[in-house]
Amino acid sequence: MSLSNIYKKKPLVHCITNTVAANFTANGLLAIGASPIMADEAIEAEEMVRIADALLLNIGTLHETTAKTMLIAGKAANKKGIPVVLDPVAVGASLYRQQIVKEILAQIQIDCIRCNVGELAVIAGVPWESRGVDSGEGQIDIIETAKLVANTYNTLVFVTGSTDIVTNGKETFQIQGGNERITQVTATGCLLSAICAAGLAADDRNVATLQAVSSSYKRAAELAGEQPYIGSFQISLLNALERLSQGEKEWTLL
Structure with missing residues (x-):
C-alpha cells in the first residue's frame, strides 16, 4: 500500500477530531486525494457515518458532546x-x-x-509521567507493550517516535526515518491518524498497510525538513504528501 492507493480510491474520512488539528487534518487528507468530513454533532453522527469510508476518533480537545458523538459514531461504524x-x-x-x-x-x-509511547503506556496501565500532549517520561518495552495492547483489544497498534512501531500483536515492524522537526509543528500526529484511517479504508486492514503509511509519512517529513525554517515545514509537508500520493519521486519543494 502507498499513498497513491489512497489517491486513486479517494476514501471519505469522518473525522471527530480536536479544534487545534481540524484544519490541518482536512488539508492533509485533501492533499493525498481523500475527502474529509469534520463533524462532531451527536445528532447527525449516524448519518455522517453512513456516507463515510472510515472514522477517526481524536480526543485532543475532548468535551462531553464529542465524547457522546464518538460513541454513537463508533458503534455506527462497526455496524x-x-x-x-x-x-x-x-x-x-x-x-x-x-x-x-x-x-x-x-x-x-x-x-x-495510533499513539505515542506515553499514550501507549497509559492504555496498557504501565506507570508513566505524562506531559500533556507530549510523550512524557518513563521506562517501557515499547514493542512488548504495543503487542500486549494489540492482543488485548484485538486491534492494530501504531506507536510513533524516532522509530515507529506497528503491530497486530503477532507481526511487528519498526520503521525508521523522518525528521524530528515534525514534533515542533502542531497537528502532524493528528493528521497521521487520519491518514491511517484513509489507508485502512483504501487497502487491507493489516499491519502492512500501517507500515506503508508510516514509511510514506516519514519520507514526507524528511522532504519537508529540507526547508530551513519551521514556519515552512507545515506547508512543505502537505506539498510532499501530495506529490508522494501522485507517485512523484524527485522534486524541489517550494
Whole structure:
C-alpha cells in the first residue's frame, strides 16, 4: 500500500477530531486525494457515518458532546463495517480522558490505535509521567507493550517516535526515518491518524498497510525538513504528501 492507493480510491474520512488539528487534518487528507468530513454533532453522527469510508476518533480537545458523538459514531461504524482509528491524545493528562478512552475501547471495535509511547503506556496501565500532549517520561518495552495492547483489544497498534512501531500483536515492524522537526509543528500526529484511517479504508486492514503509511509519512517529513525554517515545514509537508500520493519521486519543494 502507498499513498497513491489512497489517491486513486479517494476514501471519505469522518473525522471527530480536536479544534487545534481540524484544519490541518482536512488539508492533509485533501492533499493525498481523500475527502474529509469534520463533524462532531451527536445528532447527525449516524448519518455522517453512513456516507463515510472510515472514522477517526481524536480526543485532543475532548468535551462531553464529542465524547457522546464518538460513541454513537463508533458503534455506527462497526455496524457498517468501516475502519475506526482511535487517537488517544494526552490520555494520561486527566482521569476524564482515561475514562472516555476506556469507554471507547469497551464499546467500540477499534481497528487501529495510533499513539505515542506515553499514550501507549497509559492504555496498557504501565506507570508513566505524562506531559500533556507530549510523550512524557518513563521506562517501557515499547514493542512488548504495543503487542500486549494489540492482543488485548484485538486491534492494530501504531506507536510513533524516532522509530515507529506497528503491530497486530503477532507481526511487528519498526520503521525508521523522518525528521524530528515534525514534533515542533502542531497537528502532524493528528493528521497521521487520519491518514491511517484513509489507508485502512483504501487497502487491507493489516499491519502492512500501517507500515506503508508510516514509511510514506516519514519520507514526507524528511522532504519537508529540507526547508530551513519551521514556519515552512507545515506547508512543505502537505506539498510532499501530495506529490508522494501522485507517485512523484524527485522534486524541489517550494
